[in-house]
Amino acid sequence: MKEATMALSVSMGALLLQADLLEDPAYRDDGLCVVGIFGKSNMQPGPLKDSLVNTLADKNIFSLLGGPEDGGSADSNIQAFYNQENRVLYLLLSSVCDSRQLLRACQSLSAATTHSDAHDFWKGLDRQHCLHLLYMFSVCHVLLLVHPNHTFDVTYDRLFRALDALRQKVLPLIRAAIKDCPVSKEWKLNCRPCPPRLLFVFQMNGTLKVWLESNICPSGGNPDKPKKHSPRRRLQHALEDQIYRIFRKSRVLTNQSSNCLFTVPANQAFVYVIPSTDEDPVGALLGQLRSNCILGDQDSTPTVSGPRRYQQMRRSARQPGSSGELSGMSMGGQLVDCSLKEFLWQHVELVLTKKGFDDSVGRNPQPSHFELPTYTKWVQVASRLHQVLISNSDDDMAELAAKVQSQVKVLEGFLDADTKFSENRCQKALPLAHSAYQSNLPHNYTTTVHKNQLAQGLRVYSQHARGVAFQRYALQLHEDCYKFWSNGHQLCEERSLTDQHCVHKFHLLPQPGEKPDMDRNPPILNHNSRGRSTSSCNCGRKQAPREDPFDVQAANYDFYQMLEEKCCGKLEKIEFPVFQPSTPDPAPASNQAQRLPGESSGAGEPVRLKEGSTAQSHTPGDTSLSLALSLGQSTDSLGPYGEGDGPDAQVQQKRPSLIDRQPSTVEYLPGMMHSGCSKGLLPKFSSWSLVKLGPAKSYNCHTGLEQPGFLQGSSFLLPWDLVIRSRSEEDTGLTEPLDGSTSSWPAPNKALVGKRGSTGGLGRSRRRDDMARVFVGFEYEDGRGRRFISCGPDKIVKVLGPGGAKDPATRVLNADMPLYIPSPSQGRGLKPHFAQLARLFIVVPDTPLEVTLNPQVVKS
Numbered sequence: 039m040k041e042a043t044m045a046l047s048v049s050m051g052a053l054l055l056q057a058d059l060l061e062d063p064a065y066r067d068d069g070l071c072v073v074g075i076f077g078k079s080n081m082q083p084g085p086l087k088d089s090l091v092n093t094l095a096d097k098n099i100f101s102l103l104g105g106p107e108d109g110g111s112a113d114s115n116i117q118a119f120y121n122q123e124n125r126v127l128y129l130l131l132s133s134v135c136d137s138r139q140l141l142r143a144c145q146s147l148s149a150a151t152t153h154s155d156a157h158d159f160w161k162g163l164d165r166q167h168c169l170h171l172l173y174m175f176s177v178c179h180v181l182l183l184v185h186p187n188h189t190f191d192v193t194y195d196r197l198f199r200a201l202d203a204l205r206q207k208v209l210p211l212i213r214a215a216i217k218d219c220p221v222s223k224e225w226k227l228n229c230r231p232c233p234p235r236l237l238f239v240f241q242m243n244g245t246l247k248v249w250l251e252s253n254i255c256p257s258g259g260n261p262d263k264p265k266k267h268s269p270r271r272r273l274q275h276a277l278e279d280q281i282y283r284i285f286r287k288s289r290v291l292t293n294q295s296s297n298c299l300f301t302v303p304a305n306q307a308f309v310y311v312i313p314s315t316d317e318d319p320v321g322a323l324l325g326q327l328r329s330n331c332i333l334g335d336q337d338s339t340p341t342v343s344g345p346r347r348y349q350q351m352r353r354s355a356r357q358p359g360s361s362g363e364l365s366g367m368s369m370g371g372q373l374v375d376c377s378l379k380e381f382l383w384q385h386v387e388l389v390l391t392k393k394g395f396d397d398s399v400g401r402n403p404q405p406s407h408f409e410l411p412t413y414t415k416w417v418q419v420a421s422r423l424h425q426v427l428i429s430n431s432d433d434d435m436a437e438l439a440a441k442v443q444s445q446v447k448v449l450e451g452f453l454d455a456d457t458k459f460s461e462n463r464c465q466k467a468l469p470l471a472h473s474a475y476q477s478n479l480p481h482n483y484t485t486t487v488h489k490n491q492l493a494q495g496l497r498v499y500s501q502h503a504r505g506v507a508f509q510r511y512a513l514q515l516h517e518d519c520y521k522f523w524s525n526g527h528q529l530c531e532e533r534s535l536t537d538q539h540c541v542h543k544f545h546l547l548p549q550p551g552e553k554p555d556m557d558r559n560p561p562i563l564n565h566n567s568r569g570r571s572t573s574s575c576n577c578g579r580k581q582a583p584r585e586d587p588f589d590v591q592a593a594n595y596d597f598y599q600m601l602e603e604k605c606c607g608k609l610e611k612i613e614f615p616v617f618q619p620s621t622p623d624p625a626p627a628s629n630q631a632q633r634l635p636g637e638s639s640g641a642g643e644p645v646r647l648k649e650g651s652t653a654q655s656h657t658p659g660d661t662s663l664s665l666a667l668s669l670g671q672s673t674d675s676l677g678p679y680g681e682g683d684g685p686d687a688q689v690q691q692k693r694p695s696l697i698d699r700q701p702s703t704v705e706y707l708p709g710m711m712h713s714g715c716s717k718g719l720l721p722k723f724s725s726w727s728l729v730k731l732g733p734a735k736s737y738n739c740h741t742g743l744e745q746p747g748f749l750q751g752s753s754f755l756l757p758w759d760l761v762i763r764s765r766s767e768e769d770t771g772l773t774e775p776l777d778g779s780t781s782s783w784p785a786p787n788k789a790l791v792g793k794r795g796s797t798g799g800l801g802r803s804r805r806r807d808d809m810a811r812v813f814v815g816f817e818y819e820d821g822r823g824r825r826f827i828s829c830g831p832d833k834i835v836k837v838l839g840p841g842g843a844k845d846p847a848t849r850v851l852n853a854d855m856p857l858y859i860p861s862p863s864q865g866r867g868l869k870p871h872f873a874q875l876a877r878l879f880i881v882v883p884d885t886p887l888e889v890t891l892n893p894q895v896v897k898s
Contacts, residue, residue, distance in 0.1 A: 068125055069410035071389040072231075073382070074174040076131040077184030077239075078191070087136075087184050090239065091128050094379055095121050116170060120413075125390060127413075129174060133167040134160070157456070157506040164453055165446050172201055173427045175299060176212065176230045177420045179389045180237065182382070188240045188273065188311060190281055198290050200452030202299040207445040208427075211438050215426045219419045224407035228296065231416075232408040235385055235395050236300040238281065238309045239378070242270070270311050277309045293400035296407065301397035303385070310381045460505020467502035468511060468518075474498040475519050482529040482543045492519050530565065534586040535593055536821070538567040572823030575601035576727045577609060578745045578877060581823050590709050594725035610730040617720040620703035627705040627719050714897035737813060737881045739842035743827075747819070749863065751837045752826035755815035755879055756847035762810050762887070812889055813881035814847040818873035820861040826873070831856055854896065 075087050091099055099119050117130045134140050143163060147156060174181065185191060212229040225231055282302060285291040295301040302308045388395060394408030411419070425432040430439040451458065475495035479487070492515075499515055500508075530540035545563040548554055555562045569586035576598050587593035617624070701720045710725035737743070742753035815827045818834075827835040829845040831853055837843055861871040882889055 066414065067412060069390060069392065070125055070127055070413050070416055071180070071386050071410070072127045072129065072178045072416065073386065074129045074131065074178035074181045074234075075184060076133075076135075076171060076174065076181070078135040078186060079137050079184075080186040087130055087132075090182070090184060090378070091119060091130055094382060095119065095128070116174070124386075126386060127416075129178060131170055131174060133170065134163045135167070152509075154506050154509050161454055161457070165449055168197070168201060168204065168449055168453070169427050169442075169446070171197075172205060172208075173423055175201065175205070175234055176423055176427075177416070178234050179232060180382070180385050181234050181300065182237050182239055184239045184241075186241050188242055188277075190238075190240075190277060190284070192284065195284055195288050195290065196452050196455075198285070198299055199288060200449045202290065203448050203452065204445065205299060207448055208442050211441050211445075212423065212426065215422045215435060215438055216419050219422060220415055221411065221419055222407075222409050225409055225411075225419070228407060231411060232394060233295045233298060233301050233397070233406050235397065236302060236308070237382070237385065238277065239312065240277065240309065241312045242273075270313065274307065274309045274311050277311070278307070281309065293398060294404050295395070295397040296404060301395060301406075303395070303397055304399055306384060307381065310378060312378065457506055460503075460507035461511075463505060464499075464503040464507045464511035467499050468515060470502060471495040471499035471515050472518065472522075475515075476522070479527075482527055482541075483523075484529045484539055485531060488519070488523045492516065495519060532565050532588060534565070534567045534569065534588045535590070536567075536569060536571075536586055538569050538586055540565040540588070541568050542566060571821035572747075573597065574745070574747060574819060574823070574825065574876070575604075576606045576611075576729050577731055578743070578817070578825075579731075580605040581746050590725065591723055594710060595723045598727065606729060612728040614724040614726055614728070615701065615720055616724055617701070617706035617722045618703055619706070624704060624706055626708040627702075627716060710895070712895035712897045734881050734884050739813065740840055742837070742842070743815070743879070745825075747823045747825040749824060749826045749834075752835045754827060754835050754837045754843040755813035755881060756827070756829055756835070756843050756845055756850065758812040758814050758847035758851070760810040760812060760887075760889075762808050810883055810885060810887055812847075812883065813879070814851065815877075815879035816850055816855055816875060817877040817879060818859060818861075819876040820863075820871050820873040822861075822863075822865075822871065824861065824863050824873070825876075826862065827879075828855065828859070832859070834862055857895075 075090060077087060079087060088099075115132055117132065119128045119130070120126075121128070132139055134143050143160075147159065151159070183194070209229055213226060216226055216229065219226070221231075282291070285302075290299065291302065292298055389410060392408070392410050394406070396403075396405065398404055398406060422435070425435045426438050426442055430436065430443075472495065474497070475491045477491075477494075479491060483491075495515060496512065499512060503511060524544075526543065528544040530542050530544055532540045534540070542561075542563050542565070545561045546558075548562050548564065552562065554564065565588040567586040567588075570583050571586065572581055573584050574581050580601060582601055584597045585592075587597070700718065702718050705719060707715055707719040707721045710721060737755070739754070739757070742748075743755070745753065815835075817825055817827055819825045827843075828850065829835050829843070830849050835843050835845070855875060857875055858872045861873040864871055878891075878893055880889075880891060
């Protein structure tokens with residue numbers, strides 16, 4: 039490997055991919071020591087780990103001025119630098135523990151990221167960092183843990199225990215990955231060249247420096263008797279004792295070093311404290327320049343390699359001013375402090391001389407395996423491990439890499455303490471939330487009750503649950519409550535036409551010809567709201583209780599067909615056309631064209647309203663559909679009868695004919711007929727009924743309708759006087775020639791009819807013959823069977839004395855009558871009662887007179 043080639047660091051992947059190009063034949067057979075550097079950094083201008091590599095290599099390998107805007111991502115990555123002269127390969131691990139990577143990670147998080155998503159993001163980075171650390175513990179001989187202050191971070195204890203557990207899980211997978219590599223059996227068995235030795239490098243801050251300087255000659259002490267060790271060395275010894283006790287207590291370090299994740303030396307220093315830098319930047323630059331000049335003079339000596347170069351480097355390092363660090367000059371008999379390079383090289387020398395690490399302790403220490411590989415062998419093993427643990431780029435190793443990723447879950451119990459606490463807390467809150475949900479619940483309840491109880495359960499849950507698992511266990515609470523509700527406690531959600539729930543639990547409707555079955559799951563039942571009302575039959579002469587209807591057919595057809603057999607079956611009636619299917623599976627019409635309000639219904643006949651509700655609007659509070667029962671276009675519906683013209687102007691309005699458009703035999707009209715229905719569609723059943731109660735003389739205008747259920751004084755129909763221009767026989771003899779001539783004289787002593795002073799009998803005869811009285815009544819009926827005739831949209835008929843109703847029918851004939859109005863007889867409850875427009879009574883005199891009415895439900 040050429041010196042110019044290794045002037046800069048490269049990424050781990052690039053180093054492995056270009057291994058054949060980078061290797062120099064002159065060093066091909068020499069051994070290789072791999073040093074890994076990882077740890078944390080603070081917000082100092084230059085990264086501590088990068089500066090350490092520059093110091094150890096005596097070269098500016100890593101730029102200390104790079105920032106988060108220099109590209110890259112927040113992921114962990116490994117940079118490599120190979121110093122061929124010293125046969126040392128440096129691996130530098132960067133992660134979110136560094137300020138640069140941490141800033142990149144913060145910038146990648148958006149403002150809309152939830153707390154749970156952000157926690158998953160950080161824990162994903164931690165898991166990736168652990169895999170990189172496991173890789174470095176598997177390929178390095180010596181590891182440097184760098185920390186930005188002089189206090190040991192006890193979180194490393196939990197991290198190393200997690201890595202040890204993960205390593206034990208993935209050892210079979212790593213063995214399978216490197217089984218074909220040209221290394222020793224011990225390496226293949228233990229998946230590492232040796233148990234790596236872990237060294238600790240701390241940095242001294244300014245406060246500690248002042249304290250140490252003051253303790254060199256402490257006040258009250260004897261300055262003539264200095265201590266054997268310097269304050270910095272005493273700090274290093276204290277840190278070594280503290281770290282060793284912590285790791286021994288947690289079983290990270292044991293007596294047998296071959297079974298540990300790493301080892302620490304028993305008789306060598308493994309903690310080094312970097313003294314704080316001088317606060318004078320100019321003096322620091324001059325000292326650095328002076329040291330570089332001295333190193334330049336020493337470079338003129340013949341270059342040696344191996345242990346002899348290390349001995350020469352040790353002698354040069356002890357010379358005053360040979361390093362930018364404190365050289366540890368002797369002060370009053372104190373031992374001289376070594377430099378960082380000397381601290382590291384006493385461990386590297388054991389690797390390069392193939393002595394290995396003998397760090398096992400106890401009565402019967404077992405020697406650990408050790409191997410010093412060549413660069414080519416090490417690259418082959420490191421490449422396989424990189425593909426399995428980190429890159430996952432090789433298809434041959436894809437299966438092993440997937441299995442390794444599945445074993446990463448073992449890290450959650452060690453690293454994710456927040457999630458573990460949150461899960462324990464949320465698990466304790468779930469039973470409390472379930473109890474709050476199930477409190478005061480009926481056996482069967484609706485969706486509204488379920489949502490209200492679920493909100494109460496979530497309120498209790500939110501009072502006790504905490505942490506990142508809050509959302510996950512809240513979803514579990516949703517699922518548990520839904521399962522409890524749907525497992526035999528769900529009430530049928532079907533509502534009747536009067537907006538009442540079915541009282542049965544969730545069930546299926548019986549098919550045609552199928553009987554109800556309670557034993558099936560779900561049971562087969564008909565809907566029932568336990569609501570009952572009282573209604574009259576088609577003719578209105580009989581009242582009977584009825585069940586609360588759930589569809590239009592039960593409301594407008596089935597009940598009246600049942601009463602028709604008992605009361606109205608013998609009356610004369612007109613059948614309306616209904617749908618006649620031509621296919622075995624007809625479908626309801628989906629897209630109905632809107633019709634003008636003036637268009638007539640498909641029945642084409644004057645009808646008596648039985649039920650004014652539709653399938654789309656059945657509640658009293660629904661104002662989307664209003665009933666307009668008028669004659670054609672209200673005021674225009676009276677036609678020639680309202681004008682008082684003669685018989686020559688009596689032109690009957692043409693009725694709609696079904697011949698104009700044949701009804702469909704494939705699609706039927708859902709619901710009932712109204713003005714918005716498409717032409718050519720017929721319903722499967724008729725919601726209207728037209729019956730004849732009897733002759734006109736059967737109605738007495740002085741007593742009203744003699745039917746049950748009417749309120750007192752409200753059973754009288756409204757009179758409608760039609761003026762008819764007819765002539766009596768006397769008028770015909772006076773004005774028209776009886777013998778066919780052009781004119782004739784009146785008979786002697788015969789006065790003209792209608793002349794003032796003439797006989798009153800002829801005048802009364804003219805008034806009687808020119809007027810025809812028709813009676814019309816719009817009947818409303820509420821759910822309790824109370825009936826009344828309305829004389830306007832907001833007024834009912836109230837006759838207290840003899841003589842019948844005084845209000846004319848022209849008001850109701852020229853107005854749009856509403857479908858529902860408040861019932862005049864309200865109960866004591868808070869729920870209002872509404873009366874529905876149910877029937878239209880028409881009394882036509884027994885004369886050769888034809889009256890055409892065109893009632894229709896107008897869809898607003």
